[in-house]
Amino acid sequence: xxxxxxxxxxxxxxxxxxxxxxxxVQDAVGLYEGVCYVAAEDPRKYSVAIDLKxxxxxxxxxxxxxxxxxxxxxxxxxxxKKTDKSRSATASPAVAQQSVLQPTQxxxxxxxxxxxxxxxxxxxxxxTWICPICxxxxxxxxxxxxxxxxxxxxxxxxxxxxxxxxxxxxxxxAISAVASRExxxxxxxASLAIAQDxxxxxxxxxxxxFGSGGTVPCPRCTFxxxxxxxxxxxxxxPLSAGSASANRVDSPAPLFEQSHIANTEVSESIKLSxxxxxxxxxxERLRGALVQRKWLLQNAPPVPSPSQGASExxxxxxxxxxxxxxxxxxxxxxxxxxxxxxGLEARKKNELVIxxxxxxxxxxxxSAKQIVALAETLARESGMTTNESSPETSAVLSExxxxxxxxxxxxxxxxxxxxxxxxxxxxxLAEYLTDDRKGILHREGGIxxxxxxxxxxxxxxxxxxxxxxxxxxxxxxxxxxxxxPVRLRRFKSGLLVVQRYDWTDEKTIEKIQAxxxxxxxxxxxxxxxxxxxxxxxxxTAQEAAHRFKWSVGVAAEELEMAEDxxxxxxxxGIEGLRFWRNHISSCGYRDxxxxxx
Amino acid sequence: MTTTxxxxxxxxxxxxxxxTPQPNTTTRHSQLEKWSSLIQSWCRHHRQYxxxxxxxxESPLFHNTALRKRLDLREAxxxxxxxxxxxxxxxxxxxxxxxxxxxxxSSVGLGNGAGQGLKTVAWIWWxxxxxxxxxxxxxxxxxxxxGSVLTVYELxxxxxxxxxxxxxxxxxxxxxxxxxxxxxxRAQIFGGEGQEGVKFF
Numbered sequence: 001x002x003x004x005x006x007x008x009x010x011x012x013x014x015x016x017x018x019x020x021x022x023x024x025v026q027d028a029v030g031l032y033e034g035v036c037y038v039a040a041e042d043p044r045k046y047s048v049a050i051d052l053k054x055x056x057x058x059x060x061x062x063x064x065x066x067x068x069x070x071x072x073x074x075x076x077x078x079x080x081k082k083t084d085k086s087r088s089a090t091a092s093p094a095v096a097q098q099s100v101l102q103p104t105q106x107x108x109x110x111x112x113x114x115x116x117x118x119x120x121x122x123x124x125x126x127x128t129w130i131c132p133i134c135x136x137x138x139x140x141x142x143x144x145x146x147x148x149x150x151x152x153x154x155x156x157x158x159x160x161x162x163x164x165x166x167x168x169x170x171x172x173x174a175i176s177a178v179a180s181r182e183x184x185x186x187x188x189x190a191s192l193a194i195a196q197d198x199x200x201x202x203x204x205x206x207x208x209x210f211g212s213g214g215t216v217p218c219p220r221c222t223f224x225x226x227x228x229x230x231x232x233x234x235x236x237x238p239l240s241a242g243s244a245s246a247n248r249v250d251s252p253a254p255l256f257e258q259s260h261i262a263n264t265e266v267s268e269s270i271k272l273s274x275x276x277x278x279x280x281x282x283x284e285r286l287r288g289a290l291v292q293r294k295w296l297l298q299n300a301p302p303v304p305s306p307s308q309g310a311s312e313x314x315x316x317x318x319x320x321x322x323x324x325x326x327x328x329x330x331x332x333x334x335x336x337x338x339x340x341x342x343g344l345e346a347r348k349k350n351e352l353v354i355x356x357x358x359x360x361x362x363x364x365x366x367s368a369k370q371i372v373a374l375a376e377t378l379a380r381e382s383g384m385t386t387n388e389s390s391p392e393t394s395a396v397l398s399e400x401x402x403x404x405x406x407x408x409x410x411x412x413x414x415x416x417x418x419x420x421x422x423x424x425x426x427x428x429l430a431e432y433l434t435d436d437r438k439g440i441l442h443r444e445g446g447i448x449x450x451x452x453x454x455x456x457x458x459x460x461x462x463x464x465x466x467x468x469x470x471x472x473x474x475x476x477x478x479x480x481x482x483x484x485p486v487r488l489r490r491f492k493s494g495l496l497v498v499q500r501y502d503w504t505d506e507k508t509i510e511k512i513q514a515x516x517x518x519x520x521x522x523x524x525x526x527x528x529x530x531x532x533x534x535x536x537x538x539x540t541a542q543e544a545a546h547r548f549k550w551s552v553g554v555a556a557e558e559l560e561m562a563e564d565x566x567x568x569x570x571x572x573g574i575e576g577l578r579f580w581r582n583h584i585s586s587c588g589y590r591d592x593x594x595x596x597x
Numbered sequence: 598m599t600t601t602x603x604x605x606x607x608x609x610x611x612x613x614x615x616x617t618p619q620p621n622t623t624t625r626h627s628q629l630e631k632w633s634s635l636i637q638s639w640c641r642h643h644r645q646y647x648x649x650x651x652x653x654x655e656s657p658l659f660h661n662t663a664l665r666k667r668l669d670l671r672e673a674x675x676x677x678x679x680x681x682x683x684x685x686x687x688x689x690x691x692x693x694x695x696x697x698x699x700x701x702x703s704s705v706g707l708g709n710g711a712g713q714g715l716k717t718v719a720w721i722w723w724x725x726x727x728x729x730x731x732x733x734x735x736x737x738x739x740x741x742x743x744g745s746v747l748t749v750y751e752l753x754x755x756x757x758x759x760x761x762x763x764x765x766x767x768x769x770x771x772x773x774x775x776x777x778x779x780x781x782x783r784a785q786i787f788g789g790e791g792q793e794g795v796k797f798f
Contacts, residue, residue: 530664584619585624
């Protein structure tokens, strides 16, 4: 069982970890998992994530007659490469790619992994890379590990022509080789280290699998061994079940308890049923994600400085392992010289990262995490050093980082499903509006016209995947239906505005009244012919807009709304339209009656 | 027709929005009520029974010089229009009545309503004829003149009625009030045009 409960954002979408990205969204998907079927009616309750560090294989099955196309996902807990799939509410599952482990996890595992790797890191691989110069097929160096290698790793030159290969060529070759390799071939060390990444449910899985029969099948040759054996009798492969289960018993916080799915039994596979099509794209993207294995980067160490890499000379297994250790002590100088040197190293590292990233589109994708981190750092630094002096620059920088974040684009969805696109757009908008970092709605005084929002929103998309006005309006009309925290409101004049869900006319009127009372207490600058202590003074839409940070159009509408409620009354004059507290129907009436009789 | 004390304007008279027609129905209703009260008390203060809008829009009644605000002719007409309607029609309880007949106005000193078309001059009923009739009956009974005969001129300008509210009343209004009493069977009018006599029962 690797269903996990899922955190949802305000827009009822999966909350992605910092480096996760949305790959694909598809609605109308049924989920079969053993006998368990999840109907997603209450989004918060039934949303489920397959925290799948552990998908192994995916098989697709075409639809036949009334049976929908299905996708079967086989979990393979022994392998630590997996896509993270998130399922969002209202039956629109999203595949996200996980590229970051929980910090605690990776910290606790590194020392062990590292210890064992030093003894057996040269793993037999039969990967080859093609020299771009002479197209000779070279073997990938045996100590080249795609999970830890980076551009600073030294690569042997081509055997035929002696030209050093680009890093990305070797990386891709190594990745594809790893992808084609079967998991049981992994060394014992790898499986042991990974076993601790497995969640408690997996421990249950192995226990119920192996424990019940009292025998342990070898993962490599499938020979059924006696449970007390540590290694396979036939092939000598390590049997991880016994030892792993011993220290997994007390592993904390079984995740299945957090899940709302009642089924705690182990299932061999998960079936997704695509009732509205889209299975092909979904399958493709999922497979693509599986092949790319970007999550391998998740515990990649920080890029070592070039100076360090250069000093190591040729690869030695131990040295390379050490260089990948984040905990490896770095004897840098102290004092100003040390700081200077560190700054220099950081700059060189940044140059290297940027240089590599643009070498190749694939490499850019692989380096996306670093690039985003870099962009964020730059934004932060510029914000700190210039300190408000160039807010626009830092805004642009942070927006460029945000632009790499989660935005649903049309091609991310099945092109046929317009309604899904609209609902995703509606969610995007709601998230965009309620995002505290940007504070769009707050800055506009809690209310802004739809036109303004459209302009701001499209600008923030940096000119790609712009939303059309009609799509935009349709999406905004969906807010109410999707129970999102913003709502669309139409003023009498037909002006469409966006407000927080809990914002009401009464609140606006309260604000206006408080303001009016405030005005009444302040004597006017120039003598006025009326009794200001009784009537106060008039306000215009411009003043209201300034006071409440509304746009003028919105302010005019709000004032007229208050007038409509009888709170204000109007005065038309050569100065234009001005609004007063309504003294016509509230006060002074009694005086009149007295006079009249 | 004139009194020495200045007319005490109500506070709302100095409220600028008072001179702008309000779009909100509720507010508009209160606004019209206030205008109606203002016009009635103005006329009462000045012992005025008919109001010529042409003249009135230039008077302090509709023109607040301090605020530099005014009710223009069209708006003033709308207010009086509202006053002419009964409360059942959403109006001001028939506190006014348009004088449509130009010939009728010519006999009175305010005759410049003639030739201006309809709806420029109106009776302002700060007391309606029925109410005047009651006042007259009370006075007649109070002074023991039941059964005696009085001329209309005596009623309006006579020394006996000097202290009464209807002293100096418009002749047309007096006749309408007396007609109300006739219908009720409390009085009888005889005599010719301009020399009517009245007998109270």
